[in-house]
Each structure stands twice: as C-alpha cells, then as structure tokens.
Amino acid sequence: MSDKIVATYVLARPAAEAARAARQVAVEQTVEVPESLITPDIERRVVGKVLEVVPGGGPELFKARIAYEPELSGWELPRLLNLVYGNVSLQQGIRLVDLELPPAFLARFKGPNYGLAGLRKLVDVHDRPLLATALKPSGAPISEFETLAYDFVRGGGDVLKDDQNLCDADLKAFAERVKRVQAAVDKGNAKAKTKAVYCPILCGPADELEARVDAVLKAGAKGVLAPPMLLGLDTVRSLAAKKKLVVLAHPSFTGTFFSDRSHGVTPALLLGTLFRLAGCDASIFPSPGGRFGFTKEECRDVSRALHGPLGRLAPAFPAPAGGMTYTSLPGLAAVYGVDSMFLVGGGLLSHDRSVYEATKAFIEAIGGLFPSRSGRVCPP
Amino acid sequence: MSDKIVATYVLARPAAEAARAARQVAVEQTVEVPESLITPDIERRVVGKVLEVVPGGGPELFKARIAYEPELSGWELPRLLNLVYGNVSLQQGIRLVDLELPPAFLARFKGPNYGLAGLRKLVDVHDRPLLATALKPSGAPISEFETLAYDFVRGGGDVLKDDQNLCDADLKAFAERVKRVQAAVDKGNAKAKTKAVYCPILCGPADELEARVDAVLKAGAKGVLAPPMLLGLDTVRSLAAKKKLVVLAHPSFTGTFFSDRSHGVTPALLLGTLFRLAGCDASIFPSPGGRFGFTKEECRDVSRALHGPLGRLAPAFPAPAGGMTYTSLPGLAAVYGVDSMFLVGGGLLSHDRSVYEATKAFIEAIGGLFPSRSGRVCPP
CATH class of the missing domain: 3.30.70.150 (RuBisCO large subunit, N-terminal domain)
Structure with a gap:
C-alpha cells in the first residue's frame, strides 16, 4: 500500500x-x-x-x-x-x-465511537437491519413527540432521532425537550424490554455545540444527529472524539457535491469515507426511488465505503432514507444487507395503522428479511 | 421589509x-x-x-x-x-x-470586525483598490517567504496572505513561521512607511483553531486567511466574533455550489452575503478570464453582495483573484470599483521584474485607475 x-x-x-x-x-x-x-x-x-x-x-x-x-x-x-x-x-x-x-x-483518526458492532450491542439487536425513525414535524408540541417516541420504542424500533428541522427556542428549551423525549424512550424500553437509543439534533452556534452535547448526555440520551456540512466536518470529528456519543450523520447541505455527475465528490467518498473518518456511526443518505436523485449504484457504494476496510476504524451503518415504505423493504435489504439501518419517517407516520402497530409491522418484516442469520424472533 | x-x-x-x-x-x-x-x-x-x-x-x-x-x-x-x-x-x-x-x-450578527472602512484605516490606503498577494509555493523555506514579504511590503503592497496550501508541521512551526514573516512585514512597513497587514492561513483541527489565532495575534499579525467551507461557516463567525481579526475568506471547497447553474447557491449569496454574515472583511473569489469558471456578472454580483446594505453589518472587500496580470487591472477596476482588493499571486511572482519592482508597478497602475478619487500620490 x-x-x-x-x-x-x-x-x-x-x-x-x-x-x-x-x-x-x-x-x-x-x-x-x-x-x-x-x-x-x-x-x-x-x-x-x-x-x-x-x-x-x-x-x-x-x-x-x-x-x-x-x-x-x-x-x-x-x-x-x-x-x-x-x-x-x-x-x-x-x-x-x-x-x-x-x-x-x-492512524490519526479515532473513527466511530461505536460503529456497527458497538451500536448493535448498545441496542441489543444482532440479526437484522435496525429500524430508525424521526420525530417530526417541526413545530409539534413536545407531548406529541413523547407519544411518538413511546409508541415507536414500544413497537420495537431501535433508533429514534430528531428531524433535522426541529428547532428549539434556545439551549434550555432544547435540554428540556431532550429530557422529556428520553424519558418517553426509557418508558418504551421498559415496556418492550428493549434498548432503543435516541439521537437529538445537534445544530446551533459553534460555541454552543459542546453545551448541547452535555445536555444530551445529561438527559441520558446516547447520541446525536449531526449534519457535518452545516457544522464543519472537523467540528463533528472533534466532538465525537471528546464525548462518547453515537453520531448519526445527516446529509443536509451536501447535495451540491453530487448533483453534477461530471463534477464534485461521489456520495461514497463524502457520506461514506469522510463522514466515517469524522467519527460517524451511521450515515443517512437518500435511497433511490424516493424524492432524491441518488442511483442504486451510488447508494451501494456509500454502503461499501461505510462497511469496507479503512485502517483500524470501525465500520459504520449505512442509513438509507427518504420516501421509504413497507413494500420497499426487500429491495433495501438486497442492496444494503443486514448491517444497515432503515430510516423510515413519513412512511411510518402515515401508515394506516398506529405508530405502535406500524413499527411492529416494520420490525417483523425486517426480521423476516434475513431468516438465515439466526432463529431469533424479533421484538414483541 | x-x-x-x-x-x-x-x-x-x-x-x-x-x-x-x-x-x-x-x-x-x-x-x-x-x-x-x-x-x-x-x-x-x-x-x-x-x-x-x-x-x-x-x-x-x-x-x-x-x-x-x-x-x-x-x-x-x-x-x-x-x-x-x-x-x-x-x-x-x-x-x-x-x-x-x-x-x-x-441584528444577531456582528459582521466584519473591520470591513471596508476599518481595513482601509488599518492599512492607511483610502483612494484606490488594495493590492494583495500570497506567500507561495508551499514547501519553500521560510527565508524565501521573508524575502517575498519584505519585497512586497517595501514595494507598497497592502495585504499579504499565506497561500491556502501552506502547511506547517504543527502549531509550533506555524507560530514560528508567522512570527518571522510578520517581522519581515514590519521591516518592509518601516522602510516604505506603510501599514501593510499579514494574514496567515487559519486551517487545522477544530480544537486547535483558537490556539492558532492566538499565535497569529501574539506575532503581531492582524488577521487570518480562513476557508469557511473547510472549517465550518459558523466556526469562522465564532472566531471572528471572539477575536479582533481581519478575516479574509478563501473559497476553497465551495466550487460545487456554483458549477451546475441549474442547482446550488449563487456565488453572491455564499461568498458574498453568507461569508459577510460570518464576519469576513474580504472575500476572495476567482475573477473571470482566469482558470476558473465564474462569469463577469457573477463576480459583479459577489461584489454587490459584499458592498450593499445588510442590516448594520459593515461592507466588505471583494477580492478577485486567479490568473490576474498587470494588463487585466483596468478591466478589474471597471467591474469592482475602487472599494476592492486585487489579489495577484503568480502574476506578481512571475513578472519579469523583481517582486519589489513588480509590486511598485502594480501599485502605480492601480493608483492611476481612479484619478478622480484624490490627488494623493501612491506609495514609494
């Protein structure tokens, strides 16, 4: 080499x-x-x-x-x-x-704090892709987010994150909301005997990011949703290196790197290799077929960049998202394999059943995608 | 409104x-x-x-x-x-x-620390565009940079910056180089009775940026060259708000926003409005005719965004750069007007005269571009 x-x-x-x-x-x-x-x-x-x-x-x-x-x-x-x-x-x-x-x-980079294996251990799910969802819409009362969080976790969901558009009035309001949502997640985990994690949005003035991380950890949440191109790629790396956090990377403001196929940087390099170098445990990107323009091959390459060898850095979860539905699960499984995180937002919320029922149905369907992995039955 | x-x-x-x-x-x-x-x-x-x-x-x-x-x-x-x-x-x-x-x-933003008027006062040049150059190439010994700095300042140059590619071994090496170059600038200023400023590159790990700024100020330098898209836009704002610095913005890694004219963000918005919001006193961008792809209209719009009203924020210098030569000066003056900073790199270094002579010639030519502004004779 x-x-x-x-x-x-x-x-x-x-x-x-x-x-x-x-x-x-x-x-x-x-x-x-x-x-x-x-x-x-x-x-x-x-x-x-x-x-x-x-x-x-x-x-x-x-x-x-x-x-x-x-x-x-x-x-x-x-x-x-x-x-x-x-x-x-x-x-x-x-x-x-x-x-x-x-x-x-x-060798200079610590990489993901948890990575694939660490995050699997944290949520105690070892044999299927993880299911993630987002708290939305921005502007809804906290009580609605509490209900959504509780129902998603009790239904067997693994990773709950804020929508990247959630915007609290200030640090204090952020800390209060995170505390309440984390309590709902804890309640859901107790009910379902699961270990789902919650990742609030980390976005704000540069000087306030560390205080926000501290508020997250103090509330008992295990990670954050961080948009590296809004905060600075190395700002995210630095925070992930200092604090033991799960870092989900959000691709906000990255799209100009990809839109012109004769220019820019490939999604695999930016959302895969570089975000993993910055310590992201999972990288969210728009899966093909939704309202964004990535091809299946580009998505597969992001996945490979997150999974493949990169020094001694832990591999990370590809987290395809955007317009995903119940029926798209087998296709996703074929592209990303078992070591992936499916981020279903609107598709879960607008399912014709309740969030609890919809989550259960998704988890069951996801559990059935890789029957050979083990005989373990998926969460209640 | x-x-x-x-x-x-x-x-x-x-x-x-x-x-x-x-x-x-x-x-x-x-x-x-x-x-x-x-x-x-x-x-x-x-x-x-x-x-x-x-x-x-x-x-x-x-x-x-x-x-x-x-x-x-x-x-x-x-x-x-x-x-x-x-x-x-x-x-x-x-x-x-x-x-x-x-x-x-x-009203939440402080904007440029110096802006047009403040930077003019600092360098004591009031009636013509400023002349800037870059220390290059990366890898040259510090003694060459000292000579270049001294010759440029003694020739009447106003703003000396590092090339964005300069890369010191570590913070200590950076501090040492900045100290030596600033001493050469001081010597040049004493010789020419001028007040040229030096802006070293501010690039490095997120945790080290403030220490680098402190090293710059301790050496007596007045500002930095900061690339907002490498560091994070708000990281730059935060540093500019905390420390009284001249901030020259470098457009490294911004090009994907502009390459596809049906997508992205206009140069005027990103390099003009947003960089000014982040506290940049001057914004460097590729002038048309060089090896980069901006049109004359796009450059004029960047200039307008830096000069035009933006709350109570001070206006900032447009700093066109890239493949500029002695003969392109009148054209630049027509596009950007008197309140601009011409960044001449290779054009000054590869001029057929010495850097001292070339700088003198550029300053004289620039001084002659706006004769109606005042009768002041340009520097020796």
Missing part, C-alpha cells in the same frame, strides 16, 4: 488535453504557481505526482490518479479536503471519485 | 409542475412530512409560504419566492443553511438565488 494520499479524479476533457489537465490539478492543489516557478526541489517534495491517466468510462472522460505527500494534509480533515478538492472544486469537469489514505494518515 | 426570511429559488421544472415544486420545497425545508400529516396549525405556524412563482428567465425555469418563519433559523448560520438549502440540495434543479434576511435576524 502506498504511503501517499492517492486521489482519483474523473476529468471531463478531450483526449488531447487529459494529461495536461491532470498535471494542472496536481499543481493547483499543491503549489498553485505557474510552471515556470516550480523548482526541481519543490517539484520533487511538494507537487502532486500524476500516476496515470486512463480512459474513464465515457466519451471525453479520463481517470487521473494523483499522489500527494501526506504531510500536505497536516494529517487532518480540513486540510485533506483542501488538498484533494479545495481549489479544483472551482474549476469545471473535475470529479473526485476515489481516495486512498495511507495507514499513517488513518 | 418583511419580518420573514424570504428565499428565492430558480426551479428547473416544466410549467405544469412549477407551482407544485415550489410547494414541495416549502414543505421539505420546514416539516418534511407527507401533505396528509400537515395540520392547519402546523401549516400556519411552520410550513414555508410560497409567495409567488413566476417565469425565471429561461425555458422551463421558474422563480419561486418562499417565506420562512425566522424562528426556524434559530437566528444562527448552521440552521439558516439547513432552512434555506439543507435537504433540497439533494434534489435536482433547485438553485438558491436570493435571500432576504429580516432586521431581527441580521
């Missing part, structure tokens, strides 16, 4: 320009000076090395692999983003599609 | 679907539930209100204005981003093109 950071880009360029374009990326991302100012010493020590430029799977598409000295990343996330996609994000037709990170880089 | 947050989107939709698409945005961004679950009370208090949907300047383009309750922004930046573009960033053909922020929202 290389000791360099190797980034693979797809360049939308005519064949005659592909090699030159790859060199321009290597220069732009490291020294950003005209070629005439690059001394042999700087060339050798600092400028990115174009390893290869090969046809990239379409007309006028080329794949360029570029090796960067890991020192240029400062061994941390903000500079890594700058190094592999900072300035070239402002140019046209350059898409970052793969990132090979050397062991020395990965 | 409305007391709501009013966002304007361009929707790439057929005429028959435009009104429904606007409603979907309003629902997605606030409650994210199926229509059937929206009670009259939630509709009234929480769901975004579609104010109008009108033809949007192209075939199958519609402009939709949507009013949001400002409470849903939490009166802060991370939630504002979530509210106006969080989830819909993951859908296709929805571009955020304007944002009207009510006085009560703007």
